[in-house]
Amino acid sequence: MTHNQKPQGEQSEQDARTDAAPRLKGSSAAAASLTPAEDRRWATLSHFGALIGCFPALAIYLVYRDRGPFTAQESKEALNFTLPLTAVMLGCYILALIPAIGWIFGLLAVLIWITMTISGLVAGIQCNKGRPYRYPLNLRLIH
Numbered sequence: 001m002t003h004n005q006k007p008q009g010e011q012s013e014q015d016a017r018t019d020a021a022p023r024l025k026g027s028s029a030a031a032a033s034l035t036p037a038e039d040r041r042w043a044t045l046s047h048f049g050a051l052i053g054c055f056p057a058l059a060i061y062l063v064y065r066d067r068g069p070f071t072a073q074e075s076k077e078a079l080n081f082t083l084p085l086t087a088v089m090l091g092c093y094i095l096a097l098i099p100a101i102g103w104i105f106g107l108l109a110v111l112i113w114i115t116m117t118i119s120g121l122v123a124g125i126q127c128n129k130g131r132p133y134r135y136p137l138n139l140r141l142i143h
Contacts, residue, residue, distance in 0.1 A: 031067055039068035044127040046075035050120025053089070054082035061142075074127050076142055078120065081135045083142075085116045 034042065042064050049056025057078035065072040092109035096102040123133040 034064065034068035034071060039070045040128065040130055042068065042071040043074035044124045046071070046078040047120045047124035047127055047133065050078065050082050050116045053086040053116075054079060057082055070132075073132060077134065077138070078123065080140050080142055081119065081138050082116060084139055085112055089113060089116075
């Protein structure tokens with residue numbers, strides 16, 4: 001018998017480890033659907049996120065749009081409302097750095113934030129009750 005040959009019935013350590021290892025299974029590509037309560041909760045949070053701009057609505061829309069119909073609808077509505085206002089508000093904050101007239105842009109940015117926050121709270125309360133909400137003035141950029 002040569003050096004590389006093994007007597008019949010004996011396994012190498014590598015073969016023994018491979019046979020002893022459990023068969024692993026991957027997860028499915030599709031995420032589980034949301035329950036109605038979870039669907040309503042994420043839809044509500046997408047509107048309440050207006051407190052800090054468009055980023056919560058964007059994250060919820062990207063993560064949960066395929067998992068719950070109410071969340072998809074309401075996070076898209078919240079994103080369409082908060083995205084332009086967040087962009088204008090950030091522009092106002094930058095323009096607020098201009099000497100002499102910057103205070104006007106600073107005040108405008110605060111007024112936009114207050115409007116966005118109050119509107120998001122009203123929409124979130126309606127969503128929490130299971131009612132769809134439509135903002136009166138909304139650009140509907142995302143279809």
